[in-house]
Amino acid sequence: MTAASIVDPMFISGASVWPLVEGGKGVAASNGTSAGAWAAAGGVGTISGVNADLIDDNGEYVPLIYKGRDRKARHEELVEYSTKGAISQARIAHELRQGEGRIHLNVLWEMGGCERVLTGVLEGAKGLIHGVTCGAGMPYRLAEICARHEVHYYPIISSARAFRALWKRTYHKFGDWLGAVVYEDPWRAGGHNGLSNAESPDQPENPFPRVLELRKMMREMGLDQIPIVMAGGVWHLKEWMNWIGNKELGPIAFQFGTRPLLTQESPIPQAWKERLLGVAPGEVALHQFSPTGFYSSAVRNSFLNELYERSERQVAYSDDPSDADGRTVFLPYGRSNHGVYLTPADHARATAWMVEGFTQPMRTPDGTLIFVAPDRARQIRRDQADCMGCLSHCRFSAWKDRDNYATGHQPDPRSFCIQKTLQDIAHGRGDPIDNQLMFSGHNAYRFGQDPFYKGGFIPTVKQLVQRILTGE
Incomplete structure (x- = not known):
């Protein structure tokens, strides 16, 4: 020394x-x-x-x-x-x-x-x-x-x-x-x-x-x-x-x-x-929203809170009525006569969310629906379409950087475009700082x-x- x-x-x-x-x-x-x-x-x-x-x-x-x-x-x-x-x-x-x-x-x-x-x-x-x-x-x-x-x-x-x-x-x-x-x-x-x-x-x-x-x-x-x-x-x-x-x-x-x-x-x-x-x-x-599939640590701000809330408004569904799973109540959405079947309890929850303005159901790769506002659904789809392949495998957009350039899984609307938010926060552009992913170690306090x-x-x-x- x-x-x-x-x-x-x-x-x-x-x-x-x-x-x-x-x-x-x-x-x-x-x-x-x-x-x-x-x-x-x-x-x-x-x-x-x-x-x-x-x-x-x-x-x-x-x-x-x-x-x-x-x-x-x-x-x-x-x-x-x-x-x-x-x-x-x-x-x-x-x-x-x-x-x-x-x-x-x-x-x-x-x-x-x-x-x-x-x-x-x-x-x-x-x-x-x-x-x-x-x-x-x-x-x-x-x-x-x-x-x-x-x-x-x-x-x-x-x-x-x-x-x-x-x-x-x-x-x-x-x-x-x-x-x-x-x-x-x-x-x-x-x-x-x-x-x-x-x-x-x-x-x-x-x-x-x-x-x-x-x-x-x-x-x-x-x-x-x-x-x-x-x-x-x-x-x-x-x-x-x-x-x-x-x-x-x-x-x-x-x-x-x-x-x-x-x-x-x-x-x-x-x-x-x-x-x-x-x-x-x-x-x-310490959360698991990253499109990489890994856990990651970031400041719990408005950006992360919206992701937590998005996943909390989530129910399992069936495309056909299922007595075994108790999914017998029809929830119409999208095209005419189109919809899914939920349990009575989940149907009540979904109805309440839609009354609050979260009127757009979005399917996840896990056989569930999340409920978001229409403008959020449009943003999610736009970000998925704008994918630039920043990851080898992306669960948000279902991109893969080799073979046929697709993971074979459905894009996951519970995640986000990590390239977009990290570029925006690093360069001080886009949404305010509280509405961006802010990586940090747990000792930042x-x-x-x-x-x-x-x-x-x-x-x-x-x-x-x-x-x-x-x-x-």
Whole structure:
């Protein structure tokens, strides 16, 4: 431990740096400017490679205006733009880091065209990116792609079992390029979370035994000195003193996703930054509305509340009367003589919702109807039709980025277009901030309690890193 810091430097992606990693936050929420500043402060800066903004040679943002008339054409435009965008952000980060720190690229395995984007960026930004973090799925081919381009890879997992599967299947062939394993707490991290079907979203588990289990498994694989990056729920390093230097856990680094949002270099709009300062305890919700099918964590605002309410106005139906299920009461809607059969109790509920103005039933893939207002139904259908293929599989639009470009399932109106809302909130356009998806870690309420942010103070990245190194 040095006199100036509560932690010592660590060898990450080929250099000795502070074991502080900037989390890569989705669409335009961490970019070359924030990553370059984090690296310049001596840590590991992370560019989001998820539909990154394209910056031209004059430093101007070039928005993507779709010309394609169908999803496949728009998907191709998005892949091309995303590749060029991430390369432009890598160049910015490289210039700003001034030879300090490391630069990583973050991608989501379940984003549309992930392998193509990742390969294109590593080829186009050769020598500018030192590592790749990847989660949201099981990125079996991550190790092979990174090894081929001679950059380190950092799988994001939420259980030892997940890493075992990755290692046994492919990673053991490319062990020399494994930079670290990122353990992301599925109950506390922001954005998409890796909860398994065996885990309850309402019963958070202590991360220490889960990470210790991961370390024991890594030792069996000969990975004793490969760092584990703790992500999700990290605020003050002084709260992790039993982790730092712990011989059982081995080398530990820490990832910060939410705190870097509130910095001067953070690219998110001022309104978003101001909203973070007022997040209340318990206001971040772990929900399952994402079109990815994963759990995710976001501020419980009007956007999320409408999704909760949409699903609460939901009943099971049958197309024909069913005495066995008790669905014997006919509910007409749509075309003449068209409708479905509900139980008497559900029919009464549906009738009450329609009286309240939620007159448009919409079918879900699970044999249920939700009830929404006509303008909401039109918006849902419009968003589904405008799909640009940002995910490998989208339950909202039923898009798939390969084969016949369809999942084979009915589009799910209980979800939403994630690309639309994340682009809007990141660029300060569209609906007000409270009516957009606002990803956040569950510790965001601490902005309002931490004296560092007193009076609405927003630090530079350098000031934040220096503050974190003190233990605060």
